[in-house]
Amino acid sequence: LRFMRTIRQFNYTVQVLGLGEEWKGGDVARTVGGGQKVRWLKKEVEKHKDKQNTVIMFVDSYDVILASGPEELLKKFSRFSHRVVFSAEGFCWPDQRLSSKYPAVHHGKRYLNSGGFIGYAPEIHAIVKQWKHKDDDDDQLFYTRIYLDKEQRRKFNITLDHKSHIFQNLNGAIEEVVLKFEKSRVRVRNVAYDTLPVVIHGNGPTKLQLNYLGNYVPTAWTYEHGCGICDDDLLDLSDEIVCLCVFQPTPFLEEFLERLATLNYPHTRIRLFIHNNVVYHEQHVERFWTRHRSLFPGVRTIGPEENLRQDQARTMAVEACKKDVSCDYFFSIDSDVALTNPDVLRILIEENKSVIAPMLSRHGKLWSNFWGALSPEGFYSRAEDYIDIVQSKRVGVWNVPYITQVYLIRGETLRSRLSAVSLYQQEGMDPDMIFCKSVREQGVFMFVSNRDEFGRLVSSTSYNISRLHPDMWQIFNNPVDWREKYIHENYSKIFEDDENFIEQPCPDVYWFPAFSDRMCDELVETMEDFGGWSGGKHNDERLSGGYENVPTVDIHMNQIQFEKEWLKFLKDYIVPVTEKLYPGYSPRAVMNFVVRYRPDEQPSLRPHHDSSTFTINIALNRKDIDYEGGGCRFLRYDCKVESPRKGWSFMHPGRLTHYHEGLPVTRGTRYIMVSFVDP
Template identity: 60%
Template structure:
């Protein structure tokens, strides 16, 4: 017997020595075939998050089996409290049929807030390298029982605590873990897994560990600052900068779902620098293939005095969309705008399928009005889409509505920005308190350096919502009212979070605990086209007769479109100006609208000077060559007028008087009124200027007869001025001139003595 023991010990020692001193290289285990990986996930509803998860799985060709689809959710409000036990029960039931497949690797992950960043081969390789039978995701914060922290094994570096959102292991071992479940659906899944893992015997027997350095699983909770996007030649990855790892599974757990949305705008290969947006054309609706266009309710909201409102309505009218498919709902909170809406209603009430106006007399809050707009669509089964648009949105793209519908998103808005500013109608990120924060890609999206369709946490001003979404995911009312938040922020928060609530179908007391998992509706902004702009309403003064005239500083693009002649730019592109007399140039500058409104503004002011020599408005109090006029300064328009000279007259000056650079400065800026009864003409004179502009503000032979200007030195007269066109001529020495008699009616001209 002793001899046998000696032989056995000697044999063991020999084997050990051979293993230690052998010169042969150990063979690496054969890679696990990707066909041996099965992804199991629990999802009771096809939310936007679930669809995104499946899209990322499809991109990498994962084999996915969904558990619980269509079942009522009884697992608690996992986003805000303990729960999730239903996921373990469903996994336990699924594993019973897989328990004997020893070479099968099961990956159990969440789906509503998770995406894949790498493929099956990579995840299997990293699992093999971990050299354990079961591997759990890890995070730096413990949940749900902080008292268990001291029971966790110590580690040198990495994340110490278990997260149940990701588990990978061989099927028999996963089965041995979940077969221990005997709790309720609304008990906590993470606590269940934690207690098993913290049992030293089970941890050793089941050969379990955590993915401490995020080789496979990246939980974003508490780790947002560790993670950034890595743009490669083939695709975009998520990189953990602390562990220099490229996680395969990215999980937006707890309050990091918005950051996951940001990452998912790029991963996996959703957008990259080389190819741009790879999913923008997925699931597009081809309107040309439909029998008829969808019905759209357009909700217009005028919540403060807004410049260029008539132009806003005209742009709405010009949308390239069948008007018999459009219903209009207008909420106007401003008495000032009632005249604009009344005019538009009288001219177009029969153009749209229906036209409803709620005015300031209803005393309805902004939130209540926006809720009403959605309700009208929600309660109308024929309402296919709801377009909400604020009055400060100028849609310059007539195809906007079609383009939004074709994109086929539940909620989508067109990017609109303030002219020459980074101010837009969306936020790329939120601060911890739920307000604005700039995302890394915000500027590039606003400036359209990155073009695509972007999942964002906040939008306002203009967006399209599917009617089916209003009748399902957003079927509850009052989305625009939330304490301490403005209506747009309230809507976005409600849509994002879709906070769990009682099941309306279950009247039993137990229904209080039957809470749904988070299933937020994704909101998108598209910058694939140039859609239009936002106008500024902040400093809009409505004390004038024609208030838009004063918007040359705040809204220069809209001011130019409304008030500058449509052929003005042709002065420079096609040399459209005339020289009827030597060094007298004639060119288009004002639109008819500008001319009319300037005249209306002066007549509304009404204090015409009368053409007297005594004039307290000027230095010295005496005017040598008086006219019947009103100064721009009298109506508070002098700064705006000088800006007009610098922006639109100075470039013409440089063109016609080559080498002369005007300062664009003028003291005398006024509108002259010629009538046979008061002042019909002006005697010959020189102007106190380097050069003068003289803009005709109304039509000869329609508004007046006679009139014109004669230049004595050249015996040259201009007797047929065009409305909106300006003369420009030298002021001193060479161009003695006179105003020819107006024989009938009233003639108006705007005059400036420039560079006196």
């Protein structure tokens, strides 16, 4: 497809040789061979042997792209003043003993490469009609012997393209090649010889570099128009198996599962394969399936009790798709993927690729789910365009050597080109490395798309499942997920010019949304689970002076190891509100605690000034449902707030002006979160 796209773009006349025929030319990727190509060419050029002015170019197709059109090609060919021009490379293959017989070359590549040549039809015919060998004999050795024969070289007027005017073989020359961005198109430039070759050949082990160049050349991606091929050959929807993999404790797994139910894709076409290897997450998987089992026609769940390894589970899932001809696509998602775009399946299927992944990265970081290049050992190497792709400065669909965590595979590809391949199981290698290596070795391209915003990767480091609600501690590692789960849905409206969500129920008492219901509930549950409530006495060993003037029944944030997370919350979400209300003021909070009021314990709080410059007071549960009574009265203004809203925060001055009291709770339990700022 890639080769033919460039053929069509430049309007070449092309004849494909051997299409649909069985390959008998040997394993040319590992050893000699390729003679079958000469036999095919010999048969074809018989039709043109008497056409004196007809020019024929022969190239491989699967590892070739064209960078310019016939006019430039013929102009460059004519400048050689030879009847036949072969491409050149820096290696004498397949017989190094012939090296000394080559004519000396002082500047340029010395040795013949048979992957591309151009010449007049009579000479090409005269050369290939000499072929009388087997299909798996070596084509390059055949052409080399003709070229090294001085008489034949003179007779057919053969030369080599030593400086890549027409042909650029990449093997041994990757460092010589760069992209040259012209107006509305991209060329490959050989900086060693300052040439712009027409034919780019990813010979030998340079297929991945050709894939990289093919992401741009000739108009696949340009600065002027972005991705020029992304809308080609789009496809409609199909049935698929979705494989969900939970191999480690993962933050925000409930949200990960819930996003499946919101996919903008017919759920009747989705069959789920869920592999959960973590006991802690069994509750989350069970709750998800209880809520949404009616959406999906079929599910296979593998739990931790089956003790299945990652490679075994992935193999089981992919084999299910291979065996089911109605499985048009296999979609694999790991639990540390947050797919927030509900159209992700539609978008990936429409791209019509054999293997494709949505581009995702960790928030604010360059860590992503793809590699743009590989080291010689097959591990990560930074590609020149990697940062621009991750940061969406270059947008398109990119041919890459490695994808992980989430990807879509066409079922037909699994049942054909990948049918006999073990995609995940190989001793001594991680399943993701095995998968990509296996796909690459079968010549199947892997793509990553950053044309749309798909979501992000979740960091699973430092995730402590010994806590009751471990997601609460993820404000540093996964700030976006933390915000979506724990911050009030209307918080952002505080800063919109046309909306005013900051209310003033009393003079200089500001009231605004802060926490989601989920944060309120989990904070209360965490405190009750901890259970170390103070006795509401004046003597308090937690304080530096050991004495509390206005005691409450409370638990400090540092008692549950949540102090730095709470200060991060104040910095990210309360300070911006403070700066809106008090421009130029930079606050610092020291006292942070949850207070509990009960009729039989401490129902109220006597009139007092807070030991603060100003105070943050967030209601954690609901009046008239969880408790009755309660509220706050500011005595100087004789102003009461008797119906606090769950998740909303008060912000009011402390020690100087706002003398206040906590009104009695008459039933149930009231919880509030308090921060003294600048005490």
